[in-house]
Amino acid sequence: MSWMQGYRERLCSAADAVATVESGQRVYLGSGCGAPHVLIDALVERAEQLQDVEIIHHLTLGTAPYVGPEMRGHFRCNDCFVGANTREAINAGEADYVPVHLHDMPRLFRRGTIPLDVAMVIVSPPDEHGFCSFGIEVGVTKPAALAAKRIIAQVNRAMPRTLGDSFIHVSRIDIFVEADVELDEFRPASPSEIQRSIGRHVAGLIGDGSCLQLGLGAIPNAVLEFLDDRRDLGVHTEMFTEALPALLAKGVVTGERKTFHPGKVVAGFVMGTREVYDFTHDNALLEFHPTDYVNHPGNIARNDNMVAVNSAIQLDLTGQVCSDSIGERIYSGFGGQADFMRGAALAKNGLPVIALPSTTEDGLLSRIVPNLDQGAGVVITRADVHCVVTEYGVAQLFGRNVRQRAEALICVAHPEFRETLLAAAHQRGLFGRLFPGGVPWRQGAG
Numbered sequence: 001m002s003w004m005q006g007y008r009e010r011l012c013s014a015a016d017a018v019a020t021v022e023s024g025q026r027v028y029l030g031s032g033c034g035a036p037h038v039l040i041d042a043l044v045e046r047a048e049q050l051q052d053v054e055i056i057h058h059l060t061l062g063t064a065p066y067v068g069p070e071m072r073g074h075f076r077c078n079d080c081f082v083g084a085n086t087r088e089a090i091n092a093g094e095a096d097y098v099p100v101h102l103h104d105m106p107r108l109f110r111r112g113t114i115p116l117d118v119a120m121v122i123v124s125p126p127d128e129h130g131f132c133s134f135g136i137e138v139g140v141t142k143p144a145a146l147a148a149k150r151i152i153a154q155v156n157r158a159m160p161r162t163l164g165d166s167f168i169h170v171s172r173i174d175i176f177v178e179a180d181v182e183l184d185e186f187r188p189a190s191p192s193e194i195q196r197s198i199g200r201h202v203a204g205l206i207g208d209g210s211c212l213q214l215g216l217g218a219i220p221n222a223v224l225e226f227l228d229d230r231r232d233l234g235v236h237t238e239m240f241t242e243a244l245p246a247l248l249a250k251g252v253v254t255g256e257r258k259t260f261h262p263g264k265v266v267a268g269f270v271m272g273t274r275e276v277y278d279f280t281h282d283n284a285l286l287e288f289h290p291t292d293y294v295n296h297p298g299n300i301a302r303n304d305n306m307v308a309v310n311s312a313i314q315l316d317l318t319g320q321v322c323s324d325s326i327g328e329r330i331y332s333g334f335g336g337q338a339d340f341m342r343g344a345a346l347a348k349n350g351l352p353v354i355a356l357p358s359t360t361e362d363g364l365l366s367r368i369v370p371n372l373d374q375g376a377g378v379v380i381t382r383a384d385v386h387c388v389v390t391e392y393g394v395a396q397l398f399g400r401n402v403r404q405r406a407e408a409l410i411c412v413a414h415p416e417f418r419e420t421l422l423a424a425a426h427q428r429g430l431f432g433r434l435f436p437g438g439v440p441w442r443q444g445a446g
Contacts, residue, residue, distance in 0.1 A: 018046060122154045
């Protein structure tokens with residue numbers, strides 16, 4: 001029997017496909033911009049027929065109709081990275097959050113720590129050999145699909161055929177649903193002047209031949225604005241971003257000096273616009289792999305001159321980083337931040353960077369604080385933070401004691417909060433004698 005015959009025999013409507021989901025099962029949903037909304041909507045239509053179905057995923061865009069009080073008893077979401085569509089439900093106790101490093105997520109499924117009954121995913125149409133690509137969301141979705149007892153695939157011609165360890169043969173898929181709909185798009189906001197200032201400072205730390213990881217958000221994208229004069233940069237990153245095609249086109253990113261997958265951009269998933277998806281289609285410059293490969297600190301460390309740039313919600317004066325919650329309120333998740341901070345630290349000439357505005361958006365609160373807020377989660381330990389950048393400059397923390405760290409961080413805090421931080425640091429007992437030669441901003445240096 002040819003693969004095409006098997007494909008046609010397992011082809012059905014979305015309603016028929018989700019009719020195979022049973023009460024009490026655990027269902028993985030393709031994540032990021034690869035959420036299979038046609039299948040999701042069909043499953044939610046069956047809500048009254050189902051009880052105690054657990055939905056698990058890692059940050060989905062678009063709507064999440066399976067969360068909320070009206071879904072109580074039918075579906076419950078177990079989210080491994082919280083997005084805007086599940087945040088309210090999680091903080092209201094109507095959904096759950098799993099703190100997990102991104103490189104560990106495939107292990108949860110493969111080892112059966114979180115066994116999967118069904119994986120609902122989007123794939124590209126099969127090629128002439130019967131292989132479909134997971135496209136823009138390989139990282140978590142491929143290992144989840146392969147670990148699930150049953151795979152329901154939405155075959156979508158809008159899904160690009162990305163290359164690398166990104167394929168699945170039609171013989172491994174149990175049910176096919178053809179549905180050509182537009183994929184979710186992620187359009188980052190234009191960087192503010194403060195974010196551009198931070199980006200400029202970070203870019204000053206990146207030399208020719210560096211290999212980059214840039215996390216989610218406006219600041220990492222702002223960094224890319226200031227790299228046009230660099231040469232032979234490489235990319236090894238969990239997320240392929242909107243700004244990277246331009247740097248590839250300009251010859252800024254070539255990967256020629258990479259020591260791991262030279263000449264290739266290595267990534268786990270794409271979050272961007274249709275233009276970026278089109279760029280990734282059949283592009284041999286790019287390799288997509290599962291996150292236990294891309295995000296494994298040991299693999300990250302195989303890239304010499306690795307520079308990892310990630311942001312934070314709050315940072316204390318000793319260097320502890322909170323990036324998944326605002327106090328007790330869960331905001332996002334671990335993602336790959338800790339993976340890349342550790343991997344970059346282990347790399348030859350590597351540099352892990354935390355970049356954040358000095359204040360909240362309204363300017364009322366300092367994001368550099370004496371102590372993290374009550375309930376705030378420590379995503380990055382003080383030992384893993386080597387360098388902190390705000391719009392006021394760069395604070396080098398690696399190898400420095402807590403007194404020196406406090407000094408450096410106060411100097412890059414917003415001027416309106418420096419005296420308060422200074423007093424709090426004294427009260428906390430972080431140091432006795434501070435700033436030999438005098439407090440720098442009182443001398444006009446701040």
